[in-house]
Amino acid sequence: MNVPVEAVLPELLDVLRRERNAVLIAPPGAGKTTRVPLALLKEPWLDGKRILMLEPRRIAARAAAAYMASLLGEKTGETVGYRMRSDTKVGPKTRIEVITEGVLTRMLQRDPSLEGAGIVLFDEFHERNLAADLGLALCLQSQSLLREDLKLLVMSATLEGDAVAALMNGAPVVTSEGRMYPVETRYRREAVKGPVAAAVLDTVLQAWREEEGDLLVFLPGAPEIRRAEKELAARLPAGQALVAPLYGSLTQEQQDRAILPDTQGRRKIVLATTIAETSLTVEGVRIVVDSGLVRVPRFSPRTGMSRLETTAVSRASADQRRGRAGRLAPGVCYRLWTEQEERRLAPAGRPEIAEADLAPLALDLAVWGARPDELAWLDAPPAAAYAQACSLLRRLGALDEAGAVTAHGRKVAALGLHPRLAHMALTALPLGAGGLACELAALLGERDILRGTPSARDADLRPRAEALRAYSGPGRGTKRPPHDSGAAGTAAAEPASFADVSAPGSADVSVLRRLGSDAARWKRELGVPEDESGSTERTGLLLAFAFPDRIAGQRSPGRFTLSSGRGAVLPDMQLLSSAPWLVCADLDDQGAESTIYLGAPVGRDELEEHFAHEIVEEITVRWDRDAQAVRARKRTSLGMLTLRESTIAAPDPELIKDALLQGIRSQGLEMLGWSKQARQLRERLSFMAHHDARWPDVSDEALLAALEEWLGPHVYGMKSRGDLQRLNLAAVLEAMLTWEQRRLLDEQAPTHLTVPSGSRIPVDYSTPEAPALYVRLQEMFGLQATPAIGGGRVPLTLHLLSPAQRPVQVTRDLESFWKEAYFEVKKDLKGRYPKHYWPDDPLEAIPTSRAKPRK
Incomplete structure (x- = not known):
């Protein structure tokens, strides 16, 4: 049967005879997947070499190989074969190999020059599969550095051909028109x-x-x-x-x-x-x-x-x-x-x-020995996702701190599993748990086998591992599974339009057997002893190897904190809800807290034994706001998780002092014991500093910034707010002054002033730029000029009071008050206080603190 692509095959073959690279655009149904490889078989430039065709999906790869073989009147595995994870059909005569997923990448890593291959076809490239993008980038570099004769053909149904042609150094674009039928x-x-x-x-x-x-x-x-x-x-x-x-x-x-x-x-x-x-x-x-x-x-x-x-x-x-x-x-x-x-x-x-997790790609590039910026991409890996992937690989020991692949990383890459799962299997092997690790890798490589069933509400992975063991392998699968089965994999919230889609039913034993076959293959590759049979109780520890960033500690039943610091929650109360420590194998990243879909409990002792290289022990001496005291504790932590914590009886006095000062910074200076004397001294110092920058700044901001200098030496041995309240702050502040400053302070910023009546009146320094004196008017008779402090530079603000201590005048010019305002004030005061002494000439009058001066 003729197909549309046959019309352009002569043009395509002619292009490939002249050029190393080409792009074929052919719509669905054109026949490009099966007719192009067969058409290339007899090309002289191929010279007996193989044709590799990368196919995005396993089912399509298998079907394409079978159909091409049938057109040749052969069976799969003769001229046409396929390679994919866990299933390969090729033979000594095979010339066309349909390959999937990471197979091309592993072939390139084993043999960067792809000796024996004459051309690589990238089918359905418009799907922009991650493996295809990586495969093309590696092939282009191999072609540039090692294999000038290697040809590359990108085939697509809907892709804009110009962009990929430019990526391939200006490759010609051949276009096939029309579908087979309307x-x-x-x-x-x-x-x-x-x-x-x-x-x-x-x-x-x-x-x-x-x-x-x-x-x-x-x-x-x-x-x-x-x-x-x-x-x-x-x-x-x-x-x-x-x-x-x-x-x-x-x-x-x-x-x-x-x-x-x-x-x-x-x-x-x-x-x-x-x-x-x-x-x-x-x-x-x-x-x-x-x-x-x-x-x-x-x-x-x-x-x-x-x-x-x-x-x-x-x-x-x-x-x-x-x-x-x-x-x-x-x-x-x-x-x-x-x-x-x-x-x-x-x-x-x-x-x-x-959009994808780039950990596999980052490891493949490290094994290849290249950074992303050294390769040609249609779309380069996003920087943030790539950096996160490299960070994970370093944590798994697959990359060193410089980003180079380690010996362990090469073993991880060789297994063909996600790096998390491969690392888990390799780490479990010397513990005698390699078999269980392979079974868990099989389960986690697919959607949850219980997804869509009532049993899926139980997030414990151990029953799933037991089901896989019971219903896979020779002679198994004759009894009913303990759980209904569904599809498995990365958890996702269902769309609203399909919220009711969940069909419980009998377990799919064939799926379990297929997963068991995968696990058995990895066991053989790792050399797991056939008689190894371990309990599934170590599931949590093995998951911790794969997901160290998802080790979780319980905050309250059903609610956990991951070692990364993110919150996680079980959607339903279940046995795992009470686990003190949990490892989450499958969870989403939506909302404030991730929903846990799959996990298993792990023991604290197991974490301390196997993650000792990540565990940090630190002494924490901190101010406890609730207790209003310094608390010293020894904390053992894994990431953001506290594994153990205990009180320290006698911590370093220097650390206690620092924590106490930090407490003051966080709560403010008011937590100190400010006596009346200390407050007045601080106000007097503020006055002096306001008028002379050589004096110490005692504002809140300055004192908080310099706590170590002026307060630190005085708090050794103290641990609480109660201790601080007993501090003699007046003495502490005086210690900030030189001997000369103390003398000048008493001289220029006196605590009291003696007024004409003989009374000693306290000076109010609460407003540093305008200190004040609150005094009864009658006590100031006979004083002509306003009193001044600060070496006579700063007149006091006089608050002249009535006999009832109520203000009748505020002034900084006493002389003008006597001349101008006194007589009006006198009339008012004489009417309200007739028994008091109100002379006509205040400058000649006798000052008094009584109603009338003594005779």
Whole structure:
């Protein structure tokens, strides 16, 4: 059967004969995935070398290899084979290898020149898969430094070709036009109101009645697929339809059931995630129902955690989905959104490198021996996420402080697991827990096997490990699992439109067996003894190796603090809620506190033994505001967690002094014992400093800033506010003065002034720029000029009082008062106080502190 891409194959082959690099743009259904590699096989420049084709998804890689082999009349593993994690089919005659995920990266790390390979094809590059971005960057450097004859071909359905062509040193762009068959697109007249899940089901049933052929239904994730499968089974006529799920964690047999025609000839309804968007041909499909939703990972450098977020598809992704209906015949695409909503969709999705956890990429680059800025990227790794990734790798011992890969880091990279999980497995091996670590790595590499079931509310990972042990491996799987099973992986809050999607059911033993197979392979690679059988009680410790930043201490039942300082909470009260120490393997980064989805308890003694290199022991001597005293404690901590704390009976006196002074700084000088004498002395000093900068500054700001100098020597042996209250602050302040300053203080800033009546009246220095004297008017008779202090430079502000001690005049010019204002004041006072002495001439009158002067 002819496919559209065949029309441009001569042009493409001609370009590759002349150039090292090329870009092929071909829409969905053009046949690029299977026809291009086969067309390249007989090219002379290939000279018998292999063709490597990087495929984003395992299911598509397996299907593409099988289809190409069938076109050659062969089986997979002969001329055409594939390589992927835990599944490889290649032979000595294999010329075309379809590879996935990190396989290309590991091949490059083992052999940077890719000897034996003549060309590398990057299929479906528009998906901007992280492995493809990294693979292309490494291949470009290898081509530049080691293999001038290595050719690179980027193939895409929707990608803007100019940008990637420029990245590849101006590579020619070859474009294939047109899909194989037309697809009619049908939009909703009105936006969906209520749950999208219900609208999807109604549309599926409508399409089932109105159109012919099999249906491909795009849903955001496995929970939605399981719920839709259950609903459709109840609403469709019995025996007329095969409802088949299709997502990544299914077994090969389950995936084949969805892809291949039904052996009983029934119409199929395939419920798929984005796994069916590209490359993969689901036979018989002529109808696509698109929910318009996709679930994508979002990584937060701030927390070091990922979450799955359900969002609207991009226009490019929607076009890919629509193209699935026109692969084999004219088709129909039902879109669960309006044409107006279509205009609001993003043109394309964000590349995975901009959203993903970059720890695997950072380790791959370290093994390769390059920094990000030394490679060519379509989008460079975000600096914050990359820095966070390197920080984690240093903590895991995979990188040294200079950022170079360590011997341990090379072992971590060789396992092909996420660095966290590989480090866990390698660290567990000498402890006799390598087998359990491999089982945990298998469980954590997928979505939670209990997700979407009532049992998922229990976040304890240990029952899941026990289920994996019970239902995987030879001779196992004959009894019912202790828990219902669902899909697993990074936890995510479900979208409101799919909030009701959770379908409890029987455990999927095939999933457990597949995970058990992965665990068994890693056990063999690590050399785990076959007879090793350990308790799952060490699960928490092993998780701590993988997630040292997620070790948590209990604040209150169900609420924890992570070693990073962030809060975390169990969504429901359960046995783990009372655990003093917990390790969180799966949690989100939303809100003030992360929600814990998977974890296991760990012992404090285990942490102290195995994380001694990270544990810090410190003496803390601090001011306790509640106790109003200094408290000295010995604290052993892991990150932000306090493992142990005890009181110290006799801490360093210098530390006590510093903590006491810090307490004064935090609460202010009023916590000191200010007597009347001390306050007056401080006010007198303020007066002198206001008029002469050579005097010490005793303002709050200056005293607080210089506590160590003027107060520090006097507080040794003190620990509390009560002790401070007994301080003789007047003596402390006087100690700030020289002998000469003390003499001048008494002379120029006297505490009292003797007035004409003979009374000693205290001087008020509360306003340093204008000290005052509060005195009865009658006691000032006979004094012509205003009294002055400060060496005669500063006249006092006189508050002249009535016999009842009420102010009748405020003045700094006593002479003018006698001449001008006194006589008016005299009239008023004589009327109110007739028995008192009110002379006509105050300057000649006898001053008195009584009603009338003595005769």
